[in-house]
Amino acid sequence: MVIIGNGGSSSAIEDFISRNPNHGYQLVGFFCDDSEMAKEKEMYLGPAANCIDYVLNNKIDEIFCTLTPSENSEIERLMINADKHLIRFRFVPEYHNYGVKKLAVQSFGPGIAVIPLRPEPQEVMLNRFFKRAFDIIFSLFVIVFIFSWFFPLLAILIRLESKGPVIFKQSRSGRDNKPFMCYKFRSMRENDDSDKRQAQRYDHRITKIGAFIRRTSIDELPQFLNVLMGNMSVVGPRPHMVHHTVQYAQLIDKYMTRHFLKPGITGWAQIQGYRGETPTTESMSKRVEADVWYLENWSFLLDIKIIFSTIWISVMGDENAF
Known part of the structure; x- marks a missing residue:
């Protein structure tokens, strides 16, 4: 798997995978457009636009994206191409600082997904x-x-x-x-x-x-x-x-x-x-x-x-x- 983005959720995913090697995921690296922040990542693979070509050439199974389409114009194109090439594309919300333990996506209306901070039965x-x-x-x-x-x-x-x-x-x-x-x-x-x-x-x-x-x-x-x-x-x-x-x-x-x-x-x-x-x-x-x-x-x-x-x-x- 690879990660698009360089925020707190990216670091949280990296930390979780390193502490849970039996979970079934192997992190290959990160894609992001912030060159200054990218220098801090040892596993930096390049800008987000290069993601699809890289995963195809290296047989990557999944892409975890911590950015939204409004934050990066390349995201929508990457989503479409991921589907075309049978690569699973997953969004990761930036909730790591709040310590949310259980997330459940709720449908608020056609095409509108809502993620509450906690389950409330x-x-x-x-x-x-x-x-x-x-x-x-x-x-x-x-x-x-x-x-x-x-x-x-x-x-x-x-x-x-x-x-x-x-x-x-x-x-x-x-x-x-x-x-x-x-x-x-x-x-x-x-x-x-x-x-x-x-x-x-x-x-x-x-x-x-x-x-x-x-x-x-x-x-x-x-x-x-x-x-x-x-x-x-x-x-x-x-x-x-x-x-x-x-x-x-x-x-x-x-x-x-x-x-x-x-x-x-x-x-x-x-x-x-x-x-x-x-x-x-x-x-x-x-x-x-x-x-x-x-x-x-x-x-x-x-x-x-x-x-x-x-x-x-x-x-x-x-x-x-x-």
Whole structure:
């Protein structure tokens, strides 16, 4: 194979082939019209216009092109001649710097190819329908058979220990970064830091009954009302305080990517151990990485796995739940 172009993708291909000799490709050299940059390449074969003659004379099987026809007027002619001589011609997009792991070409219209930065299974209408249907059925079940009798019991216990509302409401960042009012059973004494400060281990603001419902995740039960209303899902990235969204969006490149999805009561990050306080940017980065992985790899069976894993962790106890 030969490569047309001298950009980052060309170097990425060269590096991949050198590290994976069993992949089946042997790189012969590069063609490009930038003579100054070409001097840096030990395998420089000449300008792009000479490519077809070279591959015919040297029995090359494939041409990988990192340039577009608009960047080089020779590309269209090379494509046509490659077909005539049964030489496979492949375009390579310049995505190497963004670390895209999975690329899938989508047809946007006649002759229009679109390459998204990542796969998003939940962008498929049928997938969204099934996920929403499951959210409605599951949340109704929890509200009718669990929340309905838990609420009066917890209301008494919460009010006996401290003053304040039984249900704590807080503005959180939702899908498309739209804020929504998130519900929880109140687990803390009323304080002025609730919209800015995360709960910490041995946090003096947490009540005794609050410590129990947080450890068992019972405090999240009111969020099934959020699911029923449509601003949350049973499974998805956990919703963060608006203040933290503004803060971490400046520190973590892909932080906002998690907001392509509805936030969830539980998520892939949580069953991977990324739950509770995130005292460092690194710990938040790991949570975001898990959230983005979920976005790219969603399936209905994955949601079921996350739900059962969450139930198991809640029963067995989670050291990060406090």
